[in-house]
Amino acid sequence: MKILTGNDLKNGRVVWWDGQGWSIHVEDAADVGDQADAILAREDAACRVNGGYAIEAEPDPAGRGVRPAHIKDRIRAYGPTVRPDLTLKPADPNAGTWVI
Amino acid sequence: MYKYDQYDHAMVRARVEDFRDQTRRRLAGQMTDDQFKPLRLKNGLYLQLHAYMLRVAIPYGTLNSTQMRKLAHIARTYDRGYGHFTTRQNLQYHWIKLEDAPDILGELAEVEMHAIQTSGESIRNISADHYAGAAADEIMDPRPWAETIRQMTTFMPEFSYLPRKFKIAVIAAEADRAALRWHDFALRIVRNEAGEVGFQVFAGGGMGRTPFIAYEIREFLPTGQILSYLQAVLRVWNRHARRDNIHKQRMKILVHELGQEEFSRQVEEEHQHFLALGEDFPQAEYDRIAAYFAPPAFETGLPDEIDRSDPDFAVWLDQQLAPHKAPGYAIVNISLKPIQGIGGDITADQMDVVADLAERYSFDELRVAHTQNLVLPHVRKADLYAVWETLRDAGLADANLDLVTDIIACPGLDYCTLANARSIPVAQKIADRFADPQRQRDLGELKIKISGCINACGHHHAGHIGVLGVDRKGTESYQLLLGGSGDEETSQAKITGPGFDEDGIVDAIERAVERYREVREPGERFLDTYRRVGMEGFKEAIYG
Numbered sequence: 001m002k003i004l005t006g007n008d009l010k011n012g013r014v015v016w017w018d019g020q021g022w023s024i025h026v027e028d029a030a031d032v033g034d035q036a037d038a039i040l041a042r043e044d045a046a047c048r049v050n051g052g053y054a055i056e057a058e059p060d061p062a063g064r065g066v067r068p069a070h071i072k073d074r075i076r077a078y079g080p081t082v083r084p085d086l087t088l089k090p091a092d093p094n095a096g097t098w099v100i
Numbered sequence: 101m102y103k104y105d106q107y108d109h110a111m112v113r114a115r116v117e118d119f120r121d122q123t124r125r126r127l128a129g130q131m132t133d134d135q136f137k138p139l140r141l142k143n144g145l146y147l148q149l150h151a152y153m154l155r156v157a158i159p160y161g162t163l164n165s166t167q168m169r170k171l172a173h174i175a176r177t178y179d180r181g182y183g184h185f186t187t188r189q190n191l192q193y194h195w196i197k198l199e200d201a202p203d204i205l206g207e208l209a210e211v212e213m214h215a216i217q218t219s220g221e222s223i224r225n226i227s228a229d230h231y232a233g234a235a236a237d238e239i240m241d242p243r244p245w246a247e248t249i250r251q252m253t254t255f256m257p258e259f260s261y262l263p264r265k266f267k268i269a270v271i272a273a274e275a276d277r278a279a280l281r282w283h284d285f286a287l288r289i290v291r292n293e294a295g296e297v298g299f300q301v302f303a304g305g306g307m308g309r310t311p312f313i314a315y316e317i318r319e320f321l322p323t324g325q326i327l328s329y330l331q332a333v334l335r336v337w338n339r340h341a342r343r344d345n346i347h348k349q350r351m352k353i354l355v356h357e358l359g360q361e362e363f364s365r366q367v368e369e370e371h372q373h374f375l376a377l378g379e380d381f382p383q384a385e386y387d388r389i390a391a392y393f394a395p396p397a398f399e400t401g402l403p404d405e406i407d408r409s410d411p412d413f414a415v416w417l418d419q420q421l422a423p424h425k426a427p428g429y430a431i432v433n434i435s436l437k438p439i440q441g442i443g444g445d446i447t448a449d450q451m452d453v454v455a456d457l458a459e460r461y462s463f464d465e466l467r468v469a470h471t472q473n474l475v476l477p478h479v480r481k482a483d484l485y486a487v488w489e490t491l492r493d494a495g496l497a498d499a500n501l502d503l504v505t506d507i508i509a510c511p512g513l514d515y516c517t518l519a520n521a522r523s524i525p526v527a528q529k530i531a532d533r534f535a536d537p538q539r540q541r542d543l544g545e546l547k548i549k550i551s552g553c554i555n556a557c558g559h560h561h562a563g564h565i566g567v568l569g570v571d572r573k574g575t576e577s578y579q580l581l582l583g584g585s586g587d588e589e590t591s592q593a594k595i596t597g598p599g600f601d602e603d604g605i606v607d608a609i610e611r612a613v614e615r616y617r618e619v620r621e622p623g624e625r626f627l628d629t630y631r632r633v634g635m636e637g638f639k640e641a642i643y644g
Contacts, residue, residue: 012151080514
């Protein structure tokens with residue numbers, strides 16, 4: 001599947017296109033099929049997202065939503081692996097394993 | 101240290117207001133990202149993996165307590181309670197909001213700081229010996245020259261739209277603590293046979309994708325000719341630079357393609373032209389700047405003896421001090437490399453502790469080392485125990501300066517958009533493997549440097565042991581390098597062979613270190629043994 005990500009223009013947070021808008025949770029990411037360029041152009045023009053791009057992903061086999069194909073995007077989705085306290089899931093002991 | 105005058109204050113404040121307006125227009129949709137990006141980069145604002153990153157300039161690594169407290173305040177108010185000191189003696193915040201950035205720059209301006217020239221194709225923050233003004237072995241304080249060059253070149257059009265970034269370092273001692281010859285342009289302050297002060301000039305160094313060690317291009321340059329000489333260097337670079345190819349734009353490529361002799365010849369030819377224009381700065385301007393760097397009023401008659409009865413304190417003393425030029429004083433190195441910590445990271449509370457120590461015990465001065473540690477440059481030996489107790493209580497009293505756990509590591513893939521692999525977890529695993537203090541001291545000086553990509557922010561080319569993270573079909577892999585150095589005997593590390601995974605690189609390093617222990621001769625550091633034995637003696641141990 002193909003999903004969209006970028007950084008919120010105002011605060012820089014990593015965001016994922018959920019089909020209606022931008023979510024900070026990768027689990028919400030929607031398959032955009034062949035609509036990536038059109039959505040990104042529209043959202044960039046609306047100044048909602050910065051540096052948006054499309055990536056390959058797959059449904060997470062562990063049932064945790066969507067898992068980006070590349071480690072860089074999994075780190076973007078989770079947060080720095082060396083600071084679990086600063087991630088979106090600071091209390092999840094398995095979150096780091098999901099990244100690697 | 102240098103103090104802003106009215107003009108400096110006005111210039112930096114105007115710059116903040118410019119950026120405030122640029123940010124407002126971007127947020128209002130009146131500028132595209134392509135239009136805004138070069139403007140934010142000129143103010144040190146990058147977009148990284150998790151948020152915007154602001155890189156704050158710390159000229160030649162010098163700070164006072166007011167500035168450090170401001171950095172702590174910004175970390176608490178606008179970031180997530182910490183900052184990261186870099187290998188260019190700067191500080192980075194990794195969780196910045198664009199909408200806050202103008203206010204942060206405004207706060208920095210209040211304490212005579214900014215983020216200008218921490219990005220873009222400009223002369224980057226000029227670095228210097230972090231012991232400058234205090235070192236027993238320097239012939240003078242190199243910072244007035246760093247400041248003079250900074251003032252001469254900031255916003256000067258010819259130095260503002262360079263083919264690529266340009267890094268300068270200045271030192272004034274035989275010992276090189278600033279990785280001089282890894283810079284595009286580097287100055288060592290020397291005396292000639294007549295006793296005159298001048299510069300030994302190097303050019304064409306740099307790490308990154310294509311590492312080169314700088315050549316000496318002038319044995320002795322009179323100090324008063326530095327502006328015309330620097331203009332000549334940049335004129336030659338501008339003339340030939342490969343602006344069509346980003347991988348060949350750095351000056352190091354040109355210097356090494358032309359060769360030492362031809363590059364020097366062209367620079368000397370241009371220099372004659374600039375000298376004739378008579379535009380070098382007047383001595384009075386240097387004297388004005390140098391007055392700000394007058395040595396503090398050191399007390400005389402202080403004892404050199406230190407009570408070493410506390411064994412933990414004694415261990416710290418033996419590792420963390422450097423000789424000071426004034427009797428009764430010492431240079432204190434503060435380690436930012438705790439085992440299991442993140443090298444270069446410091447919390448806002450720790451920043452405040454260090455600021456308090458600087459104010460109370462070090463004439464209000466602090467230094468940032470390119471090794472991602474901090475320095476209290478002027479501490480009375482009689483005060484060392486009190487300083488150590490405070491550092492210990494703040495978690496800042498690790499005694500590992502220049503040892504195997506004093507690892508330089510870039511932020512890597514945990515934070516950086518350019519990175520291919522994580523650096524920090526590898527540094528943590530290596531530090532954990534060698535955590536035993538006795539083992540560290542037995543191994544002696546051993547500098548490990550880790551980069552998460554070929555841009556080499558972690559200085560892997562200059563590591564006694566270097567590690568380079570690469571992306572191998574979506575998986576992190578690590579190359580091992582041996583034999584680099586950033587000191588006065590600069591050398592470039594060489595790749596040992598096939599790479600390793602995250603755990604494998606730690607095992608490989610341990611095998612290399614154990615080979616060193618087996619074959620070292622009395623007094624040899626790891627690097628000395630490598631240079632004597634050569635790569636083959638280590639490859640066998642690493643790969644079997």
